[in-house]
Amino acid sequence: MRKKPNETLPSLAKAPTGIEGLDEITGGGLPSGRPTLICGNAGCGKTMLAMEFLVRGATQFGEPGVFMMFEEDAAELTANVRSLGFDLDELVAQKKIVLDFVRIERSEIEETGEYDLEGLFIRLGYAIDSIGAKRVVLDTVEALFAGLPNHAVLRAELRRLFRWLKDRGMTAIITGEKGDGNAITRYGLEEYVADCVIILDQRIQEQISTRRLRVLKYRGTAHGMNEYPFLIGAHGFSVLPITSLQLDHEVSTQRIHTGIARLDDMLGGEGVFRGSSVLVSGSPGTGKSSVAAKFVEVACQRGERALFFAYEESTAQIVRNMRSIGIDLEPWVKKGLLEIHASRRTLLGLEQHLVMMHDLVRSFRPRVVAVDPISNLTMMRDDVEVKPTLMRLIDFLKKEQITAIFTSLTGGGDDPSASEDSQLGVSTLMDTWLLLRNVEFTGERNRTIFVRKSRGMAHSNQIREFVLSDKGIDLVDVYLGGDRVLTGSARIAREAQERATATLREQDHERKLRQLESKRKAIEAQIAALQAEAEAETEEVHFVIAQETLQEKATHLNADAMAQQRGGMSNGHDGMKEKR
Amino acid sequence: MSSHASAVTHQATDSAVRFQLRLYVAGETAKSLAATANLQRICETHMAGQYSIEIIDLRKNPRLAAGDQILAVPTLVRRLPEPIRKIIGDLSNEERVLIGLDIQPIRIQRL
Numbered sequence: 001m002r003k004k005p006n007e008t009l010p011s012l013a014k015a016p017t018g019i020e021g022l023d024e025i026t027g028g029g030l031p032s033g034r035p036t037l038i039c040g041n042a043g044c045g046k047t048m049l050a051m052e053f054l055v056r057g058a059t060q061f062g063e064p065g066v067f068m069m070f071e072e073d074a075a076e077l078t079a080n081v082r083s084l085g086f087d088l089d090e091l092v093a094q095k096k097i098v099l100d101f102v103r104i105e106r107s108e109i110e111e112t113g114e115y116d117l118e119g120l121f122i123r124l125g126y127a128i129d130s131i132g133a134k135r136v137v138l139d140t141v142e143a144l145f146a147g148l149p150n151h152a153v154l155r156a157e158l159r160r161l162f163r164w165l166k167d168r169g170m171t172a173i174i175t176g177e178k179g180d181g182n183a184i185t186r187y188g189l190e191e192y193v194a195d196c197v198i199i200l201d202q203r204i205q206e207q208i209s210t211r212r213l214r215v216l217k218y219r220g221t222a223h224g225m226n227e228y229p230f231l232i233g234a235h236g237f238s239v240l241p242i243t244s245l246q247l248d249h250e251v252s253t254q255r256i257h258t259g260i261a262r263l264d265d266m267l268g269g270e271g272v273f274r275g276s277s278v279l280v281s282g283s284p285g286t287g288k289s290s291v292a293a294k295f296v297e298v299a300c301q302r303g304e305r306a307l308f309f310a311y312e313e314s315t316a317q318i319v320r321n322m323r324s325i326g327i328d329l330e331p332w333v334k335k336g337l338l339e340i341h342a343s344r345r346t347l348l349g350l351e352q353h354l355v356m357m358h359d360l361v362r363s364f365r366p367r368v369v370a371v372d373p374i375s376n377l378t379m380m381r382d383d384v385e386v387k388p389t390l391m392r393l394i395d396f397l398k399k400e401q402i403t404a405i406f407t408s409l410t411g412g413g414d415d416p417s418a419s420e421d422s423q424l425g426v427s428t429l430m431d432t433w434l435l436l437r438n439v440e441f442t443g444e445r446n447r448t449i450f451v452r453k454s455r456g457m458a459h460s461n462q463i464r465e466f467v468l469s470d471k472g473i474d475l476v477d478v479y480l481g482g483d484r485v486l487t488g489s490a491r492i493a494r495e496a497q498e499r500a501t502a503t504l505r506e507q508d509h510e511r512k513l514r515q516l517e518s519k520r521k522a523i524e525a526q527i528a529a530l531q532a533e534a535e536a537e538t539e540e541v542h543f544v545i546a547q548e549t550l551q552e553k554a555t556h557l558n559a560d561a562m563a564q565q566r567g568g569m570s571n572g573h574d575g576m577k578e579k580r
Numbered sequence: 581m582s583s584h585a586s587a588v589t590h591q592a593t594d595s596a597v598r599f600q601l602r603l604y605v606a607g608e609t610a611k612s613l614a615a616t617a618n619l620q621r622i623c624e625t626h627m628a629g630q631y632s633i634e635i636i637d638l639r640k641n642p643r644l645a646a647g648d649q650i651l652a653v654p655t656l657v658r659r660l661p662e663p664i665r666k667i668i669g670d671l672s673n674e675e676r677v678l679i680g681l682d683i684q685p686i687r688i689q690r691l
Contacts, residue, residue: 103649110680113614113669118606119638119650126642148652148668 012221015063015135015171018056019049021239025215025224030196035162035172037193039185040200045211045232046175048084049200050137051077052236053173055086057135058096063171065135066098066127070143074099084236098127104147111149117157121164128168136165136172145187162192184216195219201227213239229389233355235362251275256403259298260291262475263434266451266460272432273456274367275401277394279374279427281408282436287447287468288407289313291434292370293322293329294473295405300332304367307360310342311373318342326472339364354393361402369397374406374426394429406430431455436466439487446487449475465491599623599631599681600660606653607639611670615654618671626683656680 014028023029030036030053038046047069054065069077077099078088091097100123128136141158148154165172174193176185184190190197197216204210212227230239255270258278264271272278278295280288289312296306308329310318318340319329332338341360361369374390397404408426427433432454438445447466451459464475465487479486479494486494603619605612616635623631638645638653648657652668658681667680678685 100646102651104651108664108666110665110667110676111669112667112676112680113618113672114611115652115654115669116611117652119604119645119653119655122606122638122642123645123650126645144651 014221015057016061017053018060019052019237019239021228021230022213022237025213025228025239026196026218027221027223030171030173031218031221032171033166033169034195035165035170035174035193036196036198037174037176037185037190038198038200039176039178039189041178041202044200044202045230045237046200047072047077047139048081048232049237050139050173050175051081051086052084054097054135054137055081055088055091056236057171058091063134064096064098064131065137066100066124066131066133067137067139068100068102068124068127069137069139070102070104071140073101073103077101083234084232085234086236095131098131098133100124100127104144106147106149109147116153117161120157121161125168128170134169134171136170138172138174140175140177142176142185142187142189158189159192200230231355231358234359238355238358250401252401256302257298258291259294260473260475262464263291263449266462266464266475267432267454268457268459270457272403272454274403275398276431276455277397277404277406277429278432278434279406279408279430280434280436281410281427283410283438286436286438287449287466287473288409288436289318289372290322290325290327290468290473291436292372292405292407293318293327296338296368296370297322297327297329297332299368299403300329300335300337304337305364306332306338306368306370307364307366308338308340309357309369309371310340311344311371314342315340324470325468326470339366354389357393358396361397361400367402369402369404370406371404372407373409375409390426391429427453439485441485441487442490444488444490446491448478448485448487597630597632598661599627599658599683601631601681602634602636602648602657602659604636604638604645604648604650604653604655604657607637612637612654614670614672615656618674618677619656622671622674622677626678626685658682 013032014026014030015032016023016029017026038049040046051067054067057063057065067077072080074088081088088097088099092099102120102123124136127133141161144154144158145151162172162174174189176187176189178184178199179186179188184197184199194217196218199214199216201212201214202210203212211230211232213230214227215223215225228239230237232238252274254274255272256274257264257271258267280291282288292308296308299306308318313321315333319333322329329338329340333340339360341356357369357371394404406426430453433452435450435452437448437450439448440446447468448463449466450461450463453459463478463485465478467474467476476491479491601619601623603615605615619633623633636644638650644650648655648664648666650657654668654670656667656671656677658665658667665680665682667677671677
């Protein structure tokens with residue numbers, strides 16, 4: 001009946017818990033074949049952790065388990081863990097889990113003479129054998145101290161029990177109440193369970209409670225030493241192992257549009273990366289929600305599911321208000337592509353909000369998530385606490401390749417640089433950060449937008465004016481007048497002025513061109529006249545030259561003829577006269 | 581139930597049973613043998629003719645441990661009269677066993 005412990009087991013064999021985050025902290029799970037002590041105050045989640053370890057072992061890792069409880073009975077426990085989505089009745093029927101309630105009533109028991117706890121061993125052994133269990137939970141074995149008066153016997157028997165579990169190769173969880181002062185457990189169980197000790201804690205800060213988990217010791221293995229916040233949600237336990245979380249989520253090179261064409265232009269012309277996170281921050285009334293709503297609307301137009309978490313306005317209010325700037329969300333809500341969840345931040349603690357978001361994202365499976373505004377979640381909490389939790393949320397969304405847009409309200413002050421820096425803590429988690437600003441000038445307030453950062457893409461360094469109208473959102477180039485950015489009516493006045501100047505200049509140019517043309521024509525006429533004159537002169541010269549040449553020729557001829565005649569009778573003067 | 585019990589001498593007939601007792605042991609250990617012997621002696625002395633005893637060896641019938649919420653062995657369970665009472669140990673202290681079973685010692689009747 002008893003199995004020999006497997007001597008060939010590697011010294012660091014681990015039994016995965018299947019609990020989100022816990023396996024990362026412990027480097028793979030609890031020590032396989034050994035007992036682990038989980039202690040903490042009442043209500044900190046010991047039983048839930050132990051139960052999830054068992055259920056996941058039975059359902060995901062093929063390791064059936066025995067849950068031996070000393071405080072709650074099976075029906076109570078079944079009801080309690082049903083809220084985590086575990087159907088114990090079903091698992092019991094499938095012989096994957098055995099529930100055994102050990103009730104011990106001090107008033108019913110009389111002690112006389114020697115005894116041992118072999119009955120408990122037999123009972124546990126029988127339960128283990130009935131389903132071939134690999135995992136055991138004892139919750140909370142300390143109840144025996146109240147039930148059995150002879151603590152010396154009890155301690156000896158507990159020591160034997162843990163030894164016995166080890167010999168049988170059971171991966172066991174033993175829960176224990178936290179003791180007073182520095183004591184880890186009230187009855188010093190840590191003396192017997194030395195392999196792995198995990199401490200759960202519940203603290204209340206600012207009226208909001210946060211649960212934390214810490215691996216106090218884990219013999220023979222490296223483990224995360226920090227305190228990690230954890231949540232108990234509708235899908236069970238979830239530890240947030242921030243510092244051990246690897247940044248290894250897949251990244252997409254696909255770009256998606258923000259719904260504002262000119263904004264896409266500013267972001268390298270293609271919008272943001274799929275699966276990235278976008279922060280839109282600004283002081284009140286700068287149009288953050290509108291950017292988020294547009295982002296969501298355009299996602300729905302692409303046929304993608306979108307989830308909108310609103311912490312300031314109700315669903316109906318959002319739908320109505322967005323309609324005023326040409327964003328109609330209602331059809332998408334009706335079509336089932338868009339879900340708007342409006343709730344007050346103060347309704348729940350931060351961790352519960354995150355659990356709720358996790359659950360909704362898991363069940364709705366959106367491609368785009370908008371949180372409006374994220375600063376409400378961070379309200380009243382110190383940054384140290386908020387950042388890891390948000391990081392967890394952002395990482396979760398990234399892992400699921402969900403593009404997220406968060407709006408964030410910066411301090412209401414008018415000094416932009418101070419209030420923007422109030423978001424620095426969160427901004428490092430974001431891939432793209434859009435900053436909306438109010439610019440007050442010449443008696444009016446106007447909105448501007450610029451890209452403060454955008455990882456992995458060329459982005460504009462320009463400030464654009466952000467215009468909300470019933471036609472929707474548009475970005476307009478601003479004017480730089482003197483050393484100021486001109487927006488709103490100052491910009492419009494400037495535009496009109498520019499237009500007028502341009503018209504004038506155009507007219508002036510035309511006039512100049514016309515003048516030039518007529519001048520050119522006049523010059524051309526002059527040139528023609530001069531040319532004609534020159535030609536006439538040339539002709540005259542040629543005529544004179546020809547005439548003179550002829551005369552000279554004639555003179556020569558006469559002289560020759562006279563010479564001939566004179567050589568006979570006269571000197572030829574008559575010949576010349578004749579010619580004339 | 582009775583199929584698991586080993587009969588013990590001098591038990592009452594069904595109609596006369598006042599004390600219905602069950603002794604849980606684990607194997608033939610010194611403690612279980614002592615408990616069995618002590619129980620029989622006490623019953624014969626103080627409840628002659630009014631009792632029945634079942635002895636259950638959990639080694640042979642481990643699944644019976646859960647029914648009566650047995651942890652320690654030996655455990656004597658007084659099933660009748662109600663309420664159920666439990667006495668753990670080898671029953672070596674007769675006085676405490678009688679207190680546990682809520683029985684008046686009946687020395688006078690033995691005269």
